[in-house]
Amino acid sequence: MIADEQLRYFVRHRAKFACGYCGVSETDCGGELTIDHFKPRSKGGADDQENLVYCCVRCNLYKSDFWPVSPEATQLWNPRHELFENHFVVSGNGMLEALTEEGALSLKILRLNRPSLIEHRLIEKQLLLFWRFLLVGSRLTSSTYDLLVRQAELIVDSREVLEPKDTAPPT
Numbered sequence: 001m002i003a004d005e006q007l008r009y010f011v012r013h014r015a016k017f018a019c020g021y022c023g024v025s026e027t028d029c030g031g032e033l034t035i036d037h038f039k040p041r042s043k044g045g046a047d048d049q050e051n052l053v054y055c056c057v058r059c060n061l062y063k064s065d066f067w068p069v070s071p072e073a074t075q076l077w078n079p080r081h082e083l084f085e086n087h088f089v090v091s092g093n094g095m096l097e098a099l100t101e102e103g104a105l106s107l108k109i110l111r112l113n114r115p116s117l118i119e120h121r122l123i124e125k126q127l128l129l130f131w132r133f134l135l136v137g138s139r140l141t142s143s144t145y146d147l148l149v150r151q152a153e154l155i156v157d158s159r160e161v162l163e164p165k166d167t168a169p170p171t
């Protein structure tokens with residue numbers, strides 16, 4: 001538990017109020033998420049912001065105090081330093097597939113193909129398809145169409161449009 005409210009807010013805001021590992025947002029979960037120590041405190045990890053990952057309850061529970069037994073062992077994917085796309089790809093049926101050893105380990109440890117996450121990915125994909133369908137029927141120029149599709153993708157990616165109201169920094 002991070003008692004420092006300003007640090008907690010910083011970590012939440014930096015993560016756009018969504019889990020760094022699986023991507024579900026506070027809005028999806030109906031409340032604040034947790035803060036994970038990427039290197040667990042039990043293994044010497046600090047409360048430093050560089051070691052903190054905003055994290056949903058499930059990912060935090062599954063990750064627990066996992067830490068590689070040696071520097072040579074396969075490492076867990078660190079969402080703070082490495083792009084999701086470098087380690088995973090989402091298949092058409094919503095399943096996550098690993099592209100690297102780190103991705104495979106993370107997928108297993110964090111159980112990133114839990115049924116609710118697969119459903120979540122499919123809903124986001126349908127939302128994008130719906131936007132595209134609406135835009136195709138509206139006879140826009142191709143440049144305007146591309147711009148609006150990109151905007152829709154950004155909304156789904158960032159979820160800032162769904163940002164909760166109680167996110168003002170503590171005073």
Ligand SMILES: [Zn+2]
Pocket residue numbers: 019020021022023024055056057058059060
């Ligand atoms: Zn998560």
